[in-house]
Amino acid sequence: MRNVFLLPLVPAVAPLVAAITLHKRDVPTVVELPLERRQTAAVLSRRDSSVGVSISNEGQTGYLLNLTLGTPAQTFSLGLDTGSSDLWVNVANSSLCSASDDPCKPFGLYNASASSDYKPVDAVFNATYAGGDNAYGSYATDTLGLGSTKIDDFQFIIAESSTDTQGIAGIGYKISTYEAEHENKEYDNLPYALVASGATKSAAYSLWLNDIRSGTGAILFGGVNKAKYHGDLQTLPIVPVYNRYYSLAIALTEVSVQSSSSSSSYSDNLPLAVSLDTGTSLTALPESLVNKIYKDLNVTYVEKASAAYIECDMTNKDYNVTYSFSGVEITVGISELILDATEEGFPTGTCIFGLVPSQEGLNLLGDTFLRSAYVVYDLENNEISLANTNFNPGDDDILEIGTGTSAVPGATLVPSAVSTATGNGATATGSVATGSTITATITSTGDSTSTAGTTSAPTSGSGSDLTSSTSSGLAAMSTTNAKHLLSGLAGAGILLMV
Template sequence: MQRVLELLLLSSTALAVIGDGFIALPVHKLQAGEGSAHFPNRLPIFDVVNGVAKSVEDDVNQIIQPIFGNGIFSGGSIQGTHSGNGHSVKYEVSLPSSSSQKGSNGPSSTDNKDTDPSKTGFSLDDLMNSIPTDFWNLIGLNKAPTSSDNGSKDADFTPSAVSQVEQPTSKSVESTAPGPASSASSSSSSEAASSSQPSEDSQPSSSANKKTGAFFLSLDNTQTLYTATLKVGSPAQEVQVMIDTGSSDLWFISSGNSQCKVNGGSIDCDKYGVFDKSKSSTWHDNKTDYSISYYDGDKASGTMGQDNITFADGFSIENANFAVIDNTTSSIGVFGVGYPELEAVKSKYTNLPFAMKEQNLIAKVAYSLYLDSRDAVQGYILFGGIDHAKYTGDLKAFDIVQSNDKYVYSQIPLTSVASSLNNYTNAYGLPAGSNHPKVGAVIYNGTDSFNGGVDLKDTPTLLDTGTTYSYLSKDQVESIVGLYGNVTYNDAGKAYEVPCWVGNPGNYLEFNFKNEQYIKVPTSEFVISVGTYASGAELCVFGILPGTHSILGDNFMRSVYAVFDLEDHVISIAQAAYNDNHAVVPIE
């Protein structure tokens, strides 16, 4: 099936002070084999477009369809038919029971069935080996793909490790307005409302030693996610969490998580750290339950509370709101930096980006994101500032597109995508005499070509660090793939095949935003080698996948410098510049 992308792991290094109030935390990248093979998808499960509640079967189908094509989940099994080359193969896969798994079940829930793959955590190999051999032969693969094909010997795959289609669906019949379908509850509605905010007695105190200004936060890129190291509680406990622009809550895994190995489970919770609230003298329990589900199949349930969080020396939040998770199959927590509308609790609270301004750490609710190249050694998130050395050209600001008249997702209009190909030479750049050709225009210059590409009609598109790949509508993806020749859909990978040479150096895609900003991304970010045909020829698929929501994930974000201003509701972008220089100024 899908080989693990050759993404990079970031790890923290020493501090580097680059100016008054500016603290840089450089990061190093390690090879993919040293990281996790799991592909997180930390978009909360809910529908902000229609507010329509869907069944558990609907949710599970969103997870399994990228693996099994038209297979449908029903009654504890997956049934489907694959057609091709004049033949048709039917298959039915009974989902492995939780009792036969290496790991423990995920969080229990009254509205989930025992056969929910996001709950049982069975491996992708278990599923793949259940498919008839004729199925794999029919689609041109000589055997069922296994996790060993992904370059990771010990990797356990869940179905959602390949399922990256981020299509929010709702499990809450109570929620009709945009926002997460939350399972949060409390002993009383009034207590929930009051406990999600600091009490009068626990309001942040002023401190002459507290710093104000922009500061960097380290990011560790573990395969397909970027993590930050935070210090929590008193005395401080160091914990890593996943940085996610597509969600809003902060939560840490509890030392008492039932899924941790030390507690009889299967998760290595020590890898990224846990929070032991019993050891913090400043922990305040809100007595409010917290529960959230993500489309990678992970779930988290625990308790909301407050404690102190330190990001860097002198930059800390007092009485920050977050959840401590007692039951999750995830090995790492989440640091959501999106709009509060995405919070998975009924009573909204001040999440960390807004708390930073509230407590005078930054002047504006804004941060800039620099993931750097796949081969570079540094990357970071910069709260309250812009590093002008990290981009070329001008930063162009675009209004964030609302959902149902509310600011929910960090999404901006994507106008078109064009392609520049250099099939046989090592030349770089656009053909002579061309700048940004009109959509549909094709220019040839020897063996180089530039295709004006596909009109996307200003599609609202989410910029999301929590997504590995990128997603557009089926028609849009087919139009882009058509720039490279025949459009062939691979049912096994749930992606479109492309010639592997499309990923050669010098080839790139150009993303057009409102005809005002053009971001070039090497096609190597989008060409994924997934194995071989029966003939032995290499098989590659395209890293922009069909979905009902438009998302530009990590394979795009590494090429852009992005400034998220959640206060003025704009996102500014420019072409990323890969260097070791800094020119940081605060965002006023």
């Protein structure tokens, strides 16, 4: 989901002892690529020059992945998005990109006639994202370049019309591509195409966004880098929707705020399925939960701006916000939650706070969470592995992700994790869920294996029924340009209320 900014229930458990297959090779079958963080100058007004980001292109923020398309190669910088699945690029003759100031040019413009490997595909793309952005075009294939890696006949979208000056590199499930959902035709999007080409062994990748002061991060397709996280990776099941896997979401079970002198834990509206979304700048959680965190940290939310502010000097305090997932804890320091930027009308000396109330059930752990977490997205096994980020890594220690179960090296399954969800009742029109009502249930299982198609009575760890509903209007996030593709089934994190 591209959400361009405006933005103990279960006790801790001991690691499960299991056989772990390590895939250490002299030359691992992986593809590692740098990510560039870009932040908007229009919405965010920097207080000083200390933020290590490139300010360019009004209305854009997030992490950009550089790649090429075509022969000879045409260069692109696309927004990396775990919340959608298609890769699309702009063309020069679109209404947006043909403006006199040429706003799309810094991110790349595709020219089909200039590539000898271009081939059209008889399928159209007409996607609407939360926040109102949309793109229309047609599918094609061409040669894709990722560093030294080449993929022949890679399928992507040429956006003849869009409301975004940069394209998107969606790396979610291939079942969630527009063509799969609307034409019932699956194709290998980027994670799967890397496997088909032999560049990686598995449709899995790890993400390291570095700290908030850094302008770069990295994505590692097909591997993990042990130097970039603390402790051990712990593996949780992805929560399915309608007995199938559409969204890269796991169950959040507790949030707490700590300082050297106090600690408060909250479980409002939890357990909750939350998407780990690189396309979202901020983190969005239920209002009742967010308000308690605001009170602890003296944060003020301004509805008109759809943003919150906090005293900038709070960045030097010893507060942390800890997110728990069936006992797996990721700690986010207060300095990682305070953006060195402000909104028009915010009081002098205040900065934007990286947590906002979710709207219309769109619950997301965005960049203000992901920078503090090393995340391994294992699409093959429907699992996500987590560890706390090492912001000061030493020499790389890269291990290959293999095939089969327990494929992520050094990762341990979490026992009794909140793991399954079933739902029904949704309807969709076009690519936007309208008038949908989703009833979801989750259970705590004896192990952490996700089981699609569960029909047992819905319970939480405490035996409470868990239900949820979402309504139309998921795009109503006023100062955000959410890039999470609202495709009826894969739209948002499903609220799992006790």
